Amino acid sequence: MAVSTDALVRDYWHLVAHRSELARPGDFVRLDWMAGELVLHNDEGEIIAFDNVCPHRGGRFFIDDRGAARAVCPYHGWSVRGGEVRVARREQFTACDLEKAVLNRFRTQWCGDFLFVGIAPVMSLEAQLDAFAAPLADISGDIVAPHDIYTIDFQANWRVGVENALEGYHVNSVHPETLAPMALRDDVDSYAVLNSAYHARVGHARTARGLEDLRRFFDLRAGFEGYCAYYLFPFAMVSSTFGYSYSMQTYFPAAEPHRSRFCTRLFAGRPAAGAEAVSDTLLNAAAPFNRQVFDEDHEICRRVSHGYDLDAEDRIFAATEARVRHLAQTLRAIEEAQAASAAPHQRWNIAR
Ligand code: FES
Numbered sequence: 640m641a642v643s644t645d646a647l648v649r650d651y652w653h654l655v656a657h658r659s660e661l662a663r664p665g666d667f668v669r670l671d672w673m674a675g676e677l678v679l680h681n682d683e684g685e686i687i688a689f690d691n692v693c694p695h696r697g698g699r700f701f702i703d704d705r706g707a708a709r710a711v712c713p714y715h716g717w718s719v720r721g722g723e724v725r726v727a728r729r730e731q732f733t734a735c736d737l738e739k740a741v742l743n744r745f746r747t748q749w750c751g752d753f754l755f756v757g758i759a760p761v762m763s764l765e766a767q768l769d770a771f772a773a774p775l776a777d778i779s780g781d782i783v784a785p786h787d788i789y790t791i792d793f794q795a796n797w798r799v800g801v802e803n804a805l806e807g808y809h810v811n812s813v814h815p816e817t818l819a820p821m822a823l824r825d826d827v828d829s830y831a832v833l834n835s836a837y838h839a840r841v842g843h844a845r846t847a848r849g850l851e852d853l854r855r856f857f858d859l860r861a862g863f864e865g866y867c868a869y870y871l872f873p874f875a876m877v878s879s880t881f882g883y884s885y886s887m888q889t890y891f892p893a894a895e896p897h898r899s900r901f902c903t904r905l906f907a908g909r910p911a912a913g914a915e916a917v918s919d920t921l922l923n924a925a926a927p928f929n930r931q932v933f934d935e936d937h938e939i940c941r942r943v944s945h946g947y948d949l950d951a952e953d954r955i956f957a958a959t960e961a962r963v964r965h966l967a968q969t970l971r972a973i974e975e976a977q978a979a980s981a982a983p984h985q986r987w988n989i990a991r
């Protein structure tokens with residue numbers, strides 16, 4: 640038995656966007672998740688989250704990943720304003736109940752400038768993020784603009800992707816020319832109930848010096864010397880090197896068990912006044928680098944056997960895979976709580 644992904648989707652908050660992506664009226668982000676699509680939309684100043692399905696005949700409001708437009712269904716012209724559906728040529732609907740012409744909307748909640756969406760979360764966002772709420776809010780305040788967005792139709796279960804992102808043990812074999820040369824060292828894992836984080840210093844001296852020299856071009860509150868990655872249970876990661884740019888990954892489950900909906904987005908850290916060009920140069924270099932790293936991760940994840948049991952009790956973990964073990968323990972604790980049909984937050988007994 641394993642925790643059902645449907646339950647994970649329904650019961651927890653999900654990091655889905657940064658405020659800078661939805662800053663102006665009309666701005667939207669579209670994400671694939673499960674069998675459907677999630678839309679985050681700046682609806683005349685209010686940020687709303689809804690299923691990308693028109694309640695009339697199922698037309699999709701948006702097909703691009705990101706952009707700015709009014710939510711208008713191109714099929715028969717129904718639109719969304721103030722979170723409500725506007726029916727085109729309403730007088731033609733005489734013998735039916737237009738009360739049913741509503742969007743399937745989701746709950747939204749902010750942690751700083753990070754946007755989370757929930758279907759029926761079993762706890763508050765603060766409780767879910769626990770000790771990571773404060774550092775995440777600080778990080779979110781250092782992000783000023785979206786840059787690259789890259790999606791992969793991931794040919795592996797979401798958990799294979801997340802487990803890969805939770806450990807650095809694979810870096811030398813999977814990323815020999817991209818990440819391995821940074822030679823991360825002095826790494827520290829930390830935990831906040833369901834979530835975990837990784838902080839490390841850049842071991843390659845010349846790279847480290849080069850990165851330190853760039854600090855004067857940035858105006859950061861949450862900057863730090865090195866690399867950090869936060870895993871936000873169940874499907875999201877936020878990572879950065881020195882805070883100059885941030886990347887956000889979501890590994891949403893797909894309807895098929897050995898697929899997931901992967902999206903990585905790159906954001907600009909706040910440049911110092913007059914240093915915008917330096918930030919742009921860095922982002923333009925970081926975007927293809929990040930894409931390559933995630934292509935490398937995807938290549939190895941799709942090789943993982945569908946027969947490998949992610950829930951087996953006797954799995955083997957290196958010390959550098961402690962966060963993978965923590966996730967396995969977390970999922971087992973949730974599963975036991977579900978089996979005992981107690982509220983999960985009363986039943987967690989997760990090693991820190
Ligand atoms: S399907 Fe959207 S208006 Fe008809």
Ligand SMILES: [Fe+2]
Nearest residue numbers: 803813814936
């Ligand atoms: Fe990797």
